[in-house]
Every structure is written in structure tokens, then in C-alpha cells.
Amino acid sequence: MEALDFDDAAAVLAAQPFSVLVGANLTTYLPPRAVLEIPLRPELLQQFGFVHGGVLSYxxxxxxxxxxxxVLGPSIVTTGFTxxxxRPAAGVLLRAEAAVVESTKRQALCRCEIIAVAEDGTEKVCAAAQGSARLIDLSR
Structure with missing residues (x-):
């Protein structure tokens, strides 16, 4: 299966209602990497003013x-991640930078760093994740 180009991948993100709600933007989509950015606003924070863990997980x-x-194409789903x-995430922007570590024809293992960007441009890694996605048959 052939991978999408950047515009098509951005359209897939824009078609996800939850991604629209969160305000996510795709900024990089080039094998083997993807980068999502989320402008931070009060609705995405928890009671202490830090970014909610659910937003970091998303x-x-x-x-x-x-x-x-x-590397796998568009018909995939996450199979799991940790x-x-x-550290608590705070700032004006959240950036999730992910890259494929290994892949087969049907599955890819990826690592991700989530970075909080302050108003002055200072960046701090606030979370790290590893997970995989696999091809699915949408004709079923």
C-alpha cells in the first residue's frame, strides 16, 4: 500500500472530529517521520494549569x-502504545515528534517525544512514548 502525501495526510487529520476539537495540526509527514502540533488553550489543561495527560496521550x-x-499507507490503526x-507540560504549543524504528509489510514500531514549547521558544521534553500500528482491511 502506498503512503499518502502531506496534503492527503493533513486531510485525514482534519477529517478526525476529535483532532479538530483538540486543534491538532500536521506539520511534518515524510518517511519515516510525522510531527503533530497542538496550540495550547485553557480547555486542554488540568486543575494545576498543566496540559492534561489525555492530551499528551492523544x-x-x-x-x-x-x-x-x-511507511505502511493510510489503512492503519494503533495496536498499542506506552x-x-x-514532567508537567506547560507553554503555548505541544509538539509530538514520532519516527518509525522498525517496520514489516503490515506493522510499524515507532517512538515519540512530546515537547512543550514555552512562549519564549524554550522547549522541554515532557513525555515519551513507544507504540505500533498495523494495516487493517477496511473492506470487512
């Missing part, structure tokens, strides 16, 4: 799947 999940899509929260 970013890792989608970045991993889009990175896998660069995430480690390293």
Missing part, C-alpha cells in the same frame, strides 16, 4: 500512527 497516539502511515510522563 498526541503520542496520533503522531505514532501518522509516522507508521508514512507513555511515560517525564
Amino acid at each position: 498526541a503520542a497516539d496520533n503522531a505514532i500512527t501518522f509516522a507508521a502511515g508514512t 507513555i511515560d510522563y517525564l
Whole structure:
């Protein structure tokens, strides 16, 4: 199966209602990498003012799947991932940078760093994840 180009991949992200709700943007989609960015706003924070863990997990999940899509094509789903929260995330932007580590014809293993960007441009890795995605048969 052939991978999508950047415009088609961005359209896939834009067709995901939850991604629209979160405000995610695809900024890189080039084998073997994908980068998602989420502008931060109060609705994405938890009670202490840090980015909610669910937003960090969403970013890792989608970045991993889009990175896998660069080598497997568009008919894929996440099969699982683990995430480690390293420090509270705060700032104006969240960036999830994922890359394929290994792949077969049907599955790809990816790693992801989630970076919080402050207003002054300072970047801090706030979480790291590893996961995989595999091809699915959409005709079923």
C-alpha cells in the first residue's frame, strides 16, 4: 500500500472530529517521520494549569500512527502504545515528534517525544512514548 502525501495526510487529520476539537495540526509527514502540533488553550489543561495527560496521550497516539502511515499507507490503526510522563507540560504549543524504528509489510514500531514549547521558544521534553500500528482491511 502506498503512503499518502502531506496534503492527503493533513486531510485525514482534519477529517478526525476529535483532532479538530483538540486543534491538532500536521506539520511534518515524510518517511519515516510525522510531527503533530497542538496550540495550547485553557480547555486542554488540568486543575494545576498543566496540559492534561489525555492530551499528551492523544498526541503520542496520533503522531505514532501518522509516522507508521508514512511507511505502511493510510489503512492503519494503533495496536498499542506506552507513555511515560517525564514532567508537567506547560507553554503555548505541544509538539509530538514520532519516527518509525522498525517496520514489516503490515506493522510499524515507532517512538515519540512530546515537547512543550514555552512562549519564549524554550522547549522541554515532557513525555515519551513507544507504540505500533498495523494495516487493517477496511473492506470487512
